[in-house]
Amino acid sequence: MFKIDKHQNRIEKLEQSSFTELGFRERAHLQEWLANKPDALGEELLIIQKEFAGFSDTSERLDLLAIDKQGSLVIIENKLDDTGRDVTWQAIKYASYCSRLTKDDIRQIFQSYLDRYSFGSKAEDELCAFLDADEYQEVVLNKGVTQRIMLVAANFRKEVTSTVLWLASFKLRIQCFRVTPFSRGEDLFLTIDQIIPTKDAEEFMIGLAAKAQDEIEGVEAEKARYTLRREFWSVLLAAINPRTDLFRTVAPGIRNWLSVNTGRRGISLALVVRRESARVEVYIDVGSKESNEHLFDTWFRDRTEIEKSFGETLTWERLDDKRACRIKAERPGNVFDREQWPEMIDYMVDAVIRLETAFRDRLAALPAK
CATH class of the missing domain: 3.30.1460 (Yope Regulator; Chain: A,)
Structure with a gap:
């Protein structure tokens, strides 16, 4: 990343850093940044819970749970400087758990979140406003197998990207975002880039996945x-x-x-x-x-x-x-x-x-x- 100096008509390279070097932590920082600015991931999202642990018979917690404009659940998993090897498996498990959530389950999950972070707000009203619905009865949530996965990290291991690309060929809606911190003196900067599928090729890859799946089914x-x-x-x-x-x-x-x-x-x-x-x-x-x-x-x-x-x-x-x-x-x-x-x-x-x-x-x- 470069800083443009308009007066000198020059560009100055910013120093790329790691989250660890800058003293940032996954839950205290990266998770909070995305929870408060979810459209940094390239689309309008409504965060409905952080550290969601509402899975029976397991103590696992997913980082962020969101809803997109189509009413689909979005599982957002954050890692700092390295994804680790098992992030895809972890996210798929969470997606499978969330596939069972009913409309009323989601309302209660969101209301619990609002009671903690936006006291006085009603989940039904917030959902209607976000999904452009006149009445809560019109709202459709988590329909069928529409769950999505977003993986966020500074670096993605090859075994992760390979697995993600393979899963995408089966029409699983999964995206990878690379987050990179930069510094210049006391000023800190962050870039968030969608790398799988690349934004320009996303529609094309979805089309290819649909075609491949149709051929397999055929x-x-x-x-x-x-x-x-x-x-x-x-x-x-x-x-x-x-x-x-x-x-x-x-x-x-x-x-x-x-x-x-x-x-x-x-x-x-x-x-x-x-x-x-x-x-x-x-x-x-x-x-x-x-x-x-x-x-x-x-x-x-x-x-x-x-x-x-x-x-x-x-x-x-x-x-x-x-x-x-x-x-x-x-x-x-x-x-x-x-x-x-x-x-x-x-x-x-x-x-x-x-x-x-x-x-x-x-x-x-x-x-x-």
Whole structure:
């Protein structure tokens, strides 16, 4: 840090010191500075308690407890010249304890603080004023998993910054502030800099964390879908194999379809399940769009006879914007709802057997594979 001398048009370097050298202590000084000037941390905060020890079955105390403009609790942990190795673990514990606090718990905690430091003030009034609420009933506090952590220290160990960055990737709202004292004669100065995430990159890092978490959740959800679909196909194959040899060589998979070749090149019978439907189909892809459409059109001309043999109306999809063609029958059904499985499986097993029967002679009339 430099002091500007306007008269001499020069800058003078200030001497960087440590809190210990200057005789400052964590609770008596740094904590008091922040308690009385919380916006030094870059935003409006309402301090609601110091040395909070309202945790059951533990004698631990967090340094400062605050509320931000969204009504979220903010755990502020202060260290002087060095964070130590365990400050992240300590702060996470406090955040977990505070996650259980109800609106009335917070009101009582704040009222206790006001009774000690601002006698005569009412917690409800102060909270309404800070959160711009007309009535206390409108105030929302500590909603869901919205707790935040602020770590304040002169120096952050690598194991601390590494842990903080990793935790931030899981959308934990955690910030690190470096506080540095300077001296010039009898004059003392203090800088407070947000170093994780840096202020300019904070929005970007939050976006990256949200994206990374969404991707992780997406992968986990996909694994769950794979597992459920494999189980569904296992149940279906156990039901269909005693009735027909069509799928006897097919193993249950993780995809939303099972298919078998009909013995004719490029024509398959398939079972397909989705979140909205369960279907059976004849899929035509014999090599070229023209060949597919020619075969589809030939069968389409005989659709009345084919549907009579099948026993219900079929959906004929020429799929002019694609190479392949499809002929299908489907019913509503959700493969991810186990209660719907019996009805879906009964329909699909019966329908695919009927579909193969309806097309058997026409398939036999085609050139062999």
